[in-house]
Amino acid sequence: MDENLKRQQEFMFMNSRLQLERQILMQNQMRERxxxxxxxxxxEFLKYFGAFYGLAAVALTAGSIKKKKPxxxxxxxxxxxxxxxxxxxxxxxxxxxxKxxxxxxxxxxxxLLDMPKGVITFETIEKARRSQSKFFIEK
Structure with missing residues (x-):
């Protein structure tokens, strides 16, 4: 019985580790994409802006030479x-x-990276949920 429980805990640990590794890899692939x-x-923007820049530079240079206004x-x-x-x-x-x-x-x-009022906890979320529930119930 004890051996069976130990194997089951080990299986659950390995399963959760595998799930976490997959989540990390998926998030990294999403970030890379x-x-x-x-x-x-x-x-792509550079191509269009480069064309605009070239046209504007030529036009402004020609205009400044023609009107003699640098x-x-x-x-x-x-x-x-x-x-x-x-x-x-x-x-x-x-x-x-x-990077x-x-x-x-x-x-x-x-x-500089600390969140205002610290890290969000389950308690803060529950407190906000309860206050919001009261708000909706009262209306």
Missing amino acids: QMAMQIAWTR GLLLPVIPLTFILVYQYDMGYGTLLQRM GEAENILDTEST
Whole structure:
């Protein structure tokens, strides 16, 4: 009887461990797919924005030369920053730098990540549920 209970507990432990490993792998694959979609979106946006940037730069340069007003070139400056950021996000090292900074925050500034009023507990959820139930019952 004791042996049977022990085997059953071991089976339950291994089963829950396997389930947890599968959940972790699934969440990681979901995260990877979301990141891949974000990078793909950025690369696609870069194509359209690059075409807009090229057209705007040529038009503003031609307009500033024709009207002899160098101030017409000012919009090219912020557009250049946007173009470079999008390129860095889609094809550069921005994601690696962001990952490094995130790891640094986790290692050295973890207090910034604390939730207001602490971690949510079963008791806080139940308290909110009970107060909401009273609210709906009263109406």
